[in-house]
Amino acid sequence: MSGQDVKLVPPHLIFVGLPGVGKTTIGKAVAWRLGRSFVDFDQEIERRSGMEVREIFRIKGEEHFRALELELTRELSATSGMVLSPGGGWITQKSSVELLRSAGRIIYLRASPEAVGRRLRRVETRPLLAGRDPVVALSELYEKRRDLYETADVIIDTEPLIRQQLIAKIVELVSTIE
Numbered sequence: 001m002s003g004q005d006v007k008l009v010p011p012h013l014i015f016v017g018l019p020g021v022g023k024t025t026i027g028k029a030v031a032w033r034l035g036r037s038f039v040d041f042d043q044e045i046e047r048r049s050g051m052e053v054r055e056i057f058r059i060k061g062e063e064h065f066r067a068l069e070l071e072l073t074r075e076l077s078a079t080s081g082m083v084l085s086p087g088g089g090w091i092t093q094k095s096s097v098e099l100l101r102s103a104g105r106i107i108y109l110r111a112s113p114e115a116v117g118r119r120l121r122r123v124e125t126r127p128l129l130a131g132r133d134p135v136v137a138l139s140e141l142y143e144k145r146r147d148l149y150e151t152a153d154v155i156i157d158t159e160p161l162i163r164q165q166l167i168a169k170i171v172e173l174v175s176t177i178e
Contacts (some may be wrong), residue, residue: 010036010081012104013174015147018138019088020116021158022111022166027166031083034174041072041086048072053087066093080104088141091148105177107170108152113138115159137173153177 015023023039031038042053045068049056056065059162077083077099080136084104090096096117097106117135149155154177 010174012076012080012082012084012100013170014084014086014100014104014106015109016086016106016152017088017158018107018111018113018116018142018145020119020138021088021111022119022163023085023088023109025163026109026166026170027083027085028169029163033073033167033171034083037082039076039082039084041069041070041084041090044072045069062089064139069093076100077103088145091145094098097148105154106152107173108149108150108155109158109166110155111158113142126130 013027013036015027017023024043027040028038030036033172045056045065046052051059053065056068066089069087070093073086073090073096075091076082080103084100086096102105111133116138154173156166156169156173161169
């Protein structure tokens with residue numbers, strides 16, 4: 001077999017950032033444009049467990065949810081070429097990040113807590129934001145996670161871009177980071 005016969009498998013594209021920054025919305029659109037499969041971690045965990053994320057947090061706790069997230073991450077680390085949207089706190093789980101870092105490119109969708117707060121709909125479905133002033137809660141999460149988000153392979157400031165510009169920018173970037 002010659003080197004020309006080997007087809008390179010693209011790495012996963014892993015979107016990270018604050019809850020509500022657009023990881024799922026942008027991820028789905030990028031996956032569609034690139035002809036790739038898309039996995040939203042929260043939706044997949046809900047499907048598998050038969051419970052909404054907020055119910056998992058309320059009944060079983062955040063630690064249980066993080067264990068489910070790690071299990072899904074392990075499975076996905078054996079695959080490649082997908083667009084992945086883990087929850088906002090996934091980046092805080094060092095073992096999860098290590099599992100996917102070699103199989104993917106982490107893309108940080110950066111936006112200020114205030115900008116995300118303005119865009120957010122349905123705060124009650126987000127366990128770490130529900131029942132609180134979303135901007136205050138997002139600011140606290142941002143301060144705790146900022147250094148981890150900044151370790152991404154690519155950082156994209158989302159605030160100056162409308163959705164279609166952001167999607168186009170990411171699709172264009174993919175060829176340079178794979």
